[in-house]
Amino acid sequence: MRAGWIVVVVLAAAGPAAAQNPPAAPRPAGLQWRDYPSISAGPFRLDVHAKVQSDMRRADQDLDRAGGTYETSTKRVGVSGRFTNRVTFEVERELRKENPWRNVYVNVEFANALELRGGKFKMPFSYDELTSIVKIDFAYRTLVAQTIAPARDVGVMAHGRLWGRIVNYQFGVFRNDGENARLKEPLFLLPGEEPPKSERSIAGRVAFEPFRHIAGPRDVRRLSVGVAMTSSDIPEGLNSLRGRSLFGSEFAERMYVSGTRRRIGTEAIWLPGPFSVKWEYARSNEQRKHQGILDDDISDFVSSGWYLSGTWAVTGEQKEGDIEPRTPLFQGGFGAVELAARFDRISFRSASKQGTPFLNPRADPLFGNSESVWTLGVNWYVNKWGKVIVNGMREAFQDPERTAIPGRTSGWAAVLRLQFVM
Amino acid sequence: MSTFRFLACLAVAFGSVRAAAGQDTPTLADQLFDNQILQRIDLTINSRDWEKLKANFEENTYYTLTIAWQGQTMRNAWARSRGSGSRSGTKPGLRIDFNRNASGAQEWLGMKSLILDNLKQDPSGMHEMLAFRFFERMGLPAPRESFAQVFVNNKFAGLYVVVEPIDKHYLARVFGAHADGNVENDGYLFEYKWQFPYLMTYLGSELEKYQQILEAKTHENEAISTIYDPVARMIREINESRDDMFEHDVSPFLDLPLFMKYVAIQSELAEWDGLLGYAGINNFYLYRFEKSTRLQFLDWDADNTFRAVDYSITAEHDNNVLMKRAMKIPSLRSVYFTSLLEAARSAEEYSEDEAEADKNQKLAPRGWLEREIDRLYAQMRTTMRSDTLKNFTNDEFEDAVAYLKQFARERGPYVRCEAAKIIDPSKASKVCASGGS
Numbered sequence: 001m002r003a004g005w006i007v008v009v010v011l012a013a014a015g016p017a018a019a020q021n022p023p024a025a026p027r028p029a030g031l032q033w034r035d036y037p038s039i040s041a042g043p044f045r046l047d048v049h050a051k052v053q054s055d056m057r058r059a060d061q062d063l064d065r066a067g068g069t070y071e072t073s074t075k076r077v078g079v080s081g082r083f084t085n086r087v088t089f090e091v092e093r094e095l096r097k098e099n100p101w102r103n104v105y106v107n108v109e110f111a112n113a114l115e116l117r118g119g120k121f122k123m124p125f126s127y128d129e130l131t132s133i134v135k136i137d138f139a140y141r142t143l144v145a146q147t148i149a150p151a152r153d154v155g156v157m158a159h160g161r162l163w164g165r166i167v168n169y170q171f172g173v174f175r176n177d178g179e180n181a182r183l184k185e186p187l188f189l190l191p192g193e194e195p196p197k198s199e200r201s202i203a204g205r206v207a208f209e210p211f212r213h214i215a216g217p218r219d220v221r222r223l224s225v226g227v228a229m230t231s232s233d234i235p236e237g238l239n240s241l242r243g244r245s246l247f248g249s250e251f252a253e254r255m256y257v258s259g260t261r262r263r264i265g266t267e268a269i270w271l272p273g274p275f276s277v278k279w280e281y282a283r284s285n286e287q288r289k290h291q292g293i294l295d296d297d298i299s300d301f302v303s304s305g306w307y308l309s310g311t312w313a314v315t316g317e318q319k320e321g322d323i324e325p326r327t328p329l330f331q332g333g334f335g336a337v338e339l340a341a342r343f344d345r346i347s348f349r350s351a352s353k354q355g356t357p358f359l360n361p362r363a364d365p366l367f368g369n370s371e372s373v374w375t376l377g378v379n380w381y382v383n384k385w386g387k388v389i390v391n392g393m394r395e396a397f398q399d400p401e402r403t404a405i406p407g408r409t410s411g412w413a414a415v416l417r418l419q420f421v422m
Numbered sequence: 423m424s425t426f427r428f429l430a431c432l433a434v435a436f437g438s439v440r441a442a443a444g445q446d447t448p449t450l451a452d453q454l455f456d457n458q459i460l461q462r463i464d465l466t467i468n469s470r471d472w473e474k475l476k477a478n479f480e481e482n483t484y485y486t487l488t489i490a491w492q493g494q495t496m497r498n499a500w501a502r503s504r505g506s507g508s509r510s511g512t513k514p515g516l517r518i519d520f521n522r523n524a525s526g527a528q529e530w531l532g533m534k535s536l537i538l539d540n541l542k543q544d545p546s547g548m549h550e551m552l553a554f555r556f557f558e559r560m561g562l563p564a565p566r567e568s569f570a571q572v573f574v575n576n577k578f579a580g581l582y583v584v585v586e587p588i589d590k591h592y593l594a595r596v597f598g599a600h601a602d603g604n605v606e607n608d609g610y611l612f613e614y615k616w617q618f619p620y621l622m623t624y625l626g627s628e629l630e631k632y633q634q635i636l637e638a639k640t641h642e643n644e645a646i647s648t649i650y651d652p653v654a655r656m657i658r659e660i661n662e663s664r665d666d667m668f669e670h671d672v673s674p675f676l677d678l679p680l681f682m683k684y685v686a687i688q689s690e691l692a693e694w695d696g697l698l699g700y701a702g703i704n705n706f707y708l709y710r711f712e713k714s715t716r717l718q719f720l721d722w723d724a725d726n727t728f729r730a731v732d733y734s735i736t737a738e739h740d741n742n743v744l745m746k747r748a749m750k751i752p753s754l755r756s757v758y759f760t761s762l763l764e765a766a767r768s769a770e771e772y773s774e775d776e777a778e779a780d781k782n783q784k785l786a787p788r789g790w791l792e793r794e795i796d797r798l799y800a801q802m803r804t805t806m807r808s809d810t811l812k813n814f815t816n817d818e819f820e821d822a823v824a825y826l827k828q829f830a831r832e833r834g835p836y837v838r839c840e841a842a843k844i845i846d847p848s849k850a851s852k853v854c855a856s857g858g859s
Binding site for chain 2: 292358360
């Protein structure tokens with residue numbers, strides 16, 4: 001009954017929006033170059049894409065374990081397309097053996113207000129995580145996106161835009177809890193014990209652009225705020241989220257958890273002209289039912305993080321998610337240049353702070369740890385396809401005995417990234 | 423002046439008394455290893471972890487637990503299954519670490535780790551404790567042990583032996599302090615890892631080969647040449663020095679008389695898996711002293727002692743390169759037999775008071791070894807019999823203890839008889855006929 005009301009409200013809000021969306025004009029059949037190869041045949045269109053990111057890195061910490069000083073971090077090929085105005089799809093694969101498939105989904109659009117997506121794609125949580133790796137403002141995602149956000153999983157999701165895009169929503173059900181929260185420990189069952197129910201998760205995100213349609217300066221209208229949540233069941237084991245440094249060193253180990261993992265997140269994004277300001281906060285609470293030394297329930301394992309970042313396109317381009325240079329290199333210009341800065345922090349602890357903290361994965365309270373990263377960067381948008389990112393990073397840890405750099409609580413890192421996207 | 427001198431003397435005297443009192447006061451670790459009483463240790467561990475540890479007993483996965491003994495509790499301890507042939511999923515042997523994953527140095531009763539031996543390979547339960555006690559009696563270092571009833575989550579988990587680990591604390595205890603007051607424990611400690619029947623042959627100049635069989639337990643992060651070069655040089659001298667230079671060339675690396683005493687004690691104890699083991703050298707640590715090339719063997723894991731009353735006193739002498747060459751040196755050969763006979767005598771030794779006490783109980787006078795067997799048996803018999811998780815029956819336990827008592831009575835005469843056959847065959851028949859006296 002409640003679901004029925006939701007559908008009525010969604011469709012009511014969808015009516016006028018859908019009416020504003022005229023059918024796209026059919027493209028001429030055959031192979032075309034549209035900044036990428038594109039094949040059209042009647043109602044069918046297929047676009048071919050490729051993404052390559054190569055990094056040259058220096059860091060105080062050991063990079064041998066993280067792939068070395070030179071790494072091609074992204075090598076992806078994929079296709080996307082549509083069939084009529086209703087059905088779109090994407091298949092994307094990383095050119096590697098381990099976990100190669102990225103987005104693999106089909107999307108059906110019933111109206112602006114209601115689309116259904118099925119397959120493997122990103123669970124709706126964290127603006128930074130939902131932004132494509134080739135469109136983020138820095139070389140690396142935020143700690144929140146890398147650790148707390150669930151990332152991709154297999155599932156179905158309803159999403160849409162309401163009231164002229166003032167509200168964007170996404171709600172989905174997923175098979176597991178995302179690639180960032182993959183289970184480490186094989187399930188261990190006591191004699192006669194039943195396997196737990198599935199790890200299925202639900203996730204939802206709502207983003208508002210409250211000033212989108214008001215009269216006034218354009219820059220004011222480009223403010224978006226959002227909230228997100230996920231909930232999933234986690235089987236008993238060393239299966240909590242964990243803290244890893246920029247290059248993968250573990251500074252907060254997995255803890256024994258059992259019960260429910262709940263994430264909440266909030267975000268505020270403002271894109272005034274050539275500037276952008278982005279802020280996110282996210283928190284995960286993982287229950288530890290029967291995980292104490294005495295088989296007792298102990299307080300939740302809490303992972304929380306936030307970041308604040310800002311960018312300025314000094315060459316004056318508008319920030320529209322990404323920047324397209326007005327005067328590309330070799331076409332009468334130099335491309336676009338953007339300055340960027342970010343502060344990023346993540347911490348791990350137990351909900352309880354009473355008593356003597358220990359490091360062991362059944363302790364309550366836990367001896368927590370946290371990491372903070374300052375990043376300063378310059379982005380050079382060479383043309384539609386090419387981008388050069390230079391980032392300098394200062395990484396600092398709370399616990400001197402658990403850092404990425406043995407014996408030191410902080411260190412420097414720098415990365416030069418060459419990016420090609422087609 | 424005289425007043426000052428008086429006060430100074432008083433202060434020194436008072437300090438000496440305090441120091442002496444400090445030395446005499448047993449530490450908590452001393453009390454834990456006091457084998458005059460049956461200890462009780464309580465472990466608290468998440469029940470799922472305990473089941474996992476037992477199910478995966480072949481793995482070295484650590485689980486966190488709380489250990490308590492006489493009100494001394496350590497909440498942040500870690501335990502894993504331990505042993506090689508003694509591993510068990512029913513009654514796991516445990517290594518408990520106190521300094522693992524800790525914020526800062528963490529110890530319990532002044533120790534960084536502890537071992538709970540599950541007695542799987544020893545139905546008598548007392549082979550190792552008797553052997554280590556006998557090593558100490560003969561003046562050689564050995565780990566301390568005591569019996570303990572172990573409870574896991576308030577449920578009786580069996581009779582275990584609490585074993586002192588060989589680490590820097592152990593080295594400090596057995597080697598004491600230098601003249602400057604610093605204890606001797608910052609040398610290079612190795613644990614022998616049996617890989618193949620190794621008879622102390624020279625393995626060549628590649629230090630990795632020594633690294634495979636001798637795991638560095640201290641200074642692990644130093645260069646391999648710093649850690650293993652003296653060991654390789656010792657093995658090379660043992661194998662390649664001229665006969666007439668053997669003692670001269672090997673002595674900078676090894677106290678040869680001490681080595682002969684060590685193997686003599688193991689021979690008296692009929693140790694068949696020790697330095698002269700049936701499958702090569704085994705069950706020892708090796709310690710290189712600070713600022714020195716000198717190494718010393720340290721006895722470890724003596725479950726396979728008391729093999730047989732008539733276990734040969736020259737077993738493996740011709741196979742082990744070091745022993746074979748050392749026995750060609752008359753002085754070392756003499757040390758071996760002297761130590762062996764001294765060990766046999768010591769195992770049978772009793773005082774007049776003890777003989778009188780035995781007489782009052784209508785017993786023949788019992789030697790040290792037999793009295794120790796009786797004492798330990800009385801201490802742990804009830805607990806051992808109630809241990810339903812042990813790897814043997816109660817009848818097998820009783821038979822094993824009875825055999826040990828027989829060994830204690832008969833090993834000495836056998837050793838003396840066999841030694842006489844080698845040292846002075848002309849007197850051997852007389853010695854053997856008189857029961858080795």
